[in-house]
Amino acid sequence: xxxxxxxxxxxxxxxxxxxxxxxxxxxxxxxxxxxxxxxxxxxxxxxxxxxxxxxxxxxxxxxxxxxxxxxxxxxxxxxxxxx
Numbered sequence: 001x002x003x004x005x006x007x008x009x010x011x012x013x014x015x016x017x018x019x020x021x022x023x024x025x026x027x028x029x030x031x032x033x034x035x036x037x038x039x040x041x042x043x044x045x046x047x048x049x050x051x052x053x054x055x056x057x058x059x060x061x062x063x064x065x066x067x068x069x070x071x072x073x074x075x076x077x078x079x080x081x082x083x
Contacts, residue, residue, distance in 0.1 A: 005069040009061050019058030022046060 002008035012020045012028055025031060026039050035042065046052050049067065051059055065072060 005061075005065040005072055008068065009064050012064075013061075017058070019056075019060050020064065021058040022052040025059070 002011070008030075009020070011030070012024060022043070026042060031042065037045075051063065051067065
C-alpha cells in the first residue's frame with residue numbers, strides 16, 4: 001500500500017486542494033481494489049466517525065493521518081510534575 005501518510009494522502013488529494021472529498025475517497029483505486037467493504041459500509045464508518053460532515057469541504061491531512069495512520073500520529077503527553 002503506502003509507506004507514509006504523506007504519500008497516501010497525496011494519492012487521494014492529487015489536485016492539491018488540501019482536503020479529500022468523500023466521493024474522491026470512495027472512487028480511489030485503493031478503496032475499490034483493496035478494501036473488503038461496500039461503499040455503504042464505508043459511508044457508515046464515515047458518519048459514525050464524523051469524518052465528512054456537511055459543514056466541511058472534506059477530510060484534511062491531520063484527520064486522515066489520525067484515522068488511517070494512527071501509529072504515526074503523535075499524541076501530546078501531559079506535563080510531568082516530577083521535572
